[in-house]
Amino acid sequence: MSTFTEATEARKSELSENYRAIIDKINQLNPKVNLVAVSKIKPSSDIKALYDAGVRHFGENYVQELIAKSQELPKDIKWHFIGGLQSGKAKDLAKHVESLYAVETIDSLKKCKQLDNTREKVGGSEIKVFLQINTSCEEQKSGYNSEVLDDLEETVKYLLSDECKKLKLIGLMTIGSFSESTSESGENQDFKKLVEVKEILDKKYQLDLELSMGMSNDFEQAIKQGSTSVRVGSSIFGARPPRNAA
Template sequence: MSTYPEPTEQRKQELITNYNDVLAQVHALNPKTNLVAVSKLKPSSDIMALYSIGVRHFGENYVQELISKANELPDDIQWHFIGGLQSGKTKDLSKHVKNLYAVETVDGLKKCKQLNNTREKVEGEVINVFLQVNTSGEEQKSGFKNFEELQETVEYLLSDESKKLNFLGIMTIGSFSESVSKDGENQDFKKLVDLKKQLDEKYNLDLQLSMGMSNDYEQAIKQGSTNVRVGTTIFGARPPRN
């Protein structure tokens, strides 16, 4: 029998309460929205606390950390990679995380091809892909800024060449100013919603939307997000990364 890292009973109850509070808010807005618990820089024992009540969707930001946790934890966890994806790490991610449910931060055709080709070589399961779109136009943010490049990548994902990737949706991280604005509609989210409509019509799709984090997930759901990525509200403040 495998043994997994276990949290203290106090920590377990704290995490379960936090998670259930967020889930209740998410489901009050839309019962179909998927909540991804973002466990980056948190110990595997924290993940096991939520695993014990049936949570399976967890998000990680760093490739090496995800590989290490995936090796240590149950293989029915559905991992979402939600961090900046570097070309040099793309093959490692595809090769070493057999239960990789989704990569939400694909921002280029080359990375798609690396994910697909590596997955084919290791005969792994199909990976769901979200294409990250830079809706805020901020220089420091990753994501497609150019519609032609995005379209070329979409067409690759829908082609016979892409055997190990499933084009599931599009994703964005809104600007801080839009996230904390009290003026109702988040304009960065609106751009992603409009883009979804455009792509759905052009390619006969029904794409998912991944937008919204701890400080703006409620607004994201109101604007149609089907996936929200919540970390701090569930797990508490993170330690600084070494």
């Protein structure tokens, strides 16, 4: 039983129109691209409004917030975890989010194994995995090194092995640097690097990896460069208030 108040009709219309505007832009470039509506810090009523309009893919950044929302919203929502994943939270995510569709921020073999082992213990459904690549080589960003692929390949081998029971490698993810994402020079070098890493892994391991790249301010350029999934939040839900530290 839901514990939240339904969105107003005006809010429902606003959300639906915003979502449709983004979908229209995506379809003009590549109708096969998946849109993940990033609902972090937004109320469950907003998510339910879009759900009622037919949307199923939603992205959340915080483990506890995702757990809470997943327990009060419809079970056929396809939740994408797109925030920084701490080792200590990987088990909570695998254990408590029954309808977890994908984790897009795997950046270590350890976290992979924690997710897989916990998901198997609880008998949960398969979780799709994107490996996060730090294509801009920014120190403050998470992700595998895009220049030295040894750690990345170790994780790929694990995901493709019989040892891994509940995770399925489907793609790579990156967050472009601010300078590249706001540049008007055309090709985004961070997205270009992710495509290059994909080509290396595809060839070496006989894969056809998807690419999750592009957000509100750069998703159109990302699609032009080969993205198959984009993560859009503020352009759909509006600006977010500062997150309460508590």
